[in-house]
Amino acid sequence: MKVTKNKKMLIKGAGKFMAKIPNCDDLVTIGTLNNMRLDIQLDMQDIEAGDSSVALDTLLRKKTIDITAEAAKFDLNLVRLVLGSKLREGVSGSAYSMVTETFVVPSASPYQAELTQVSIASPAPKSFEGAVGGTDLSTDVTISGQNVVFDMALAGKTVVIVYAVALTGITPDPDGFVWVLEEKHNVKQNGSEFTTDLVYGASLNTDPQISVRTLQGNVLLKKTVNPNPTEDQYVISAGTLKFNSAMKDVDIYVNYKRNEVVDILDITTKDMPLTVHVVHDGQFEQKDGTIQGYQTELYQCRVKSNFTLDAQRQQASTHSVTLTVIDPERFDGKLGSIKRYEAGSAQSVDC
Secondary structure, three states: OOOOOOOOOOOOOOOEEEEEOOOOOEEEEEOOEEEEEEEEEEEEEEEOOOOOOOOOEEEEEEEEEEEEEEEOOOOHHHHHHHHOOOEEEEEEOOOEEEEEEEEEOOOOOOOEEEOOOOOOOOOOOEEEEOOOOOOEOHHHEEEEOOEEEEOHHHOOOEEEEEEEEEOOOOOOOOOOEEEEEEEEEEOEEEOOEEEEEOOOHHHEOOOOOOEEEEOOOOOEEEEOOOOOOOOOEEEEEOOEEEEOHHHOOOEEEEEEEEEOEEEEEOOOOOOOOOOEEEEEEEEEEOOOOEEEEEEEEEEEEEEOOOOOOOOOOOOOOOEEEEEEEOOOOOOOOOOEEEEEEEEEEOOOOOO
């Protein structure tokens, strides 16, 4: 008797999905599918003749095969599949990264410590008491390379040091930045000045495009190089904003660009959707304890519908893409295949 794997099965899940560029590495793999749908549509036209009300035959005008994958996790390669543009990975806006370390100053001489990495001179390292944003101790802490020397007055205190480390093999890229939106601050008096420190002040982009507004009146403050700003002005220096005395205790919010290591998918006018090889695989446990599976493989597909990145309030976002089969022009006329198989039995339960 011929052994067959084509037994009826229950599908209890969405399975896994992969799209790859033909003869190349996989482009995107979705192991957290919310939904997967395969649609096969036939456009049939009746052939009629004579006086009969029944068609003589039918003509198959079109065969359309669509596959839709809906993912729970966002993958930038899913957007690349739609746009077809290149994905640039590890793009940095600066040739350094910022490192934060905490030290407890020795209670007796020598008042020294050692950084885990080598600090570079620019941007200059900063030191704070207790936590980042605490009392500025930069004048009481001397840093050279990995060596740290504390003023004896700091004995026993906790000091946080923020310093820059050079990144090797990375050339700063003008696209290596992200926007910081609505970063809120309260202007405080610092000696004779009225200032606030930006959270990412140590990694400002070369073109930070800073905008400052008051929180209550939504008044836009103007940037100036005058060291004594007026009531509607501010001065920026090494990540610190300086204001007029009239701004004391005023709440503000700031938008600006900061350097970051990012993966970039450029949106251009010339790129076309990618042609990909698609595989969907589903393995499901059956009532008899066996693992039954089916696998759909489509040799050439392209995006058919819109891709929507739908971010909603208090809602987990899902992302779906629909691909349609195109003719791979194989000698055997195949567009793909659907395979049934038995993966084995599920683990037995000990009683």
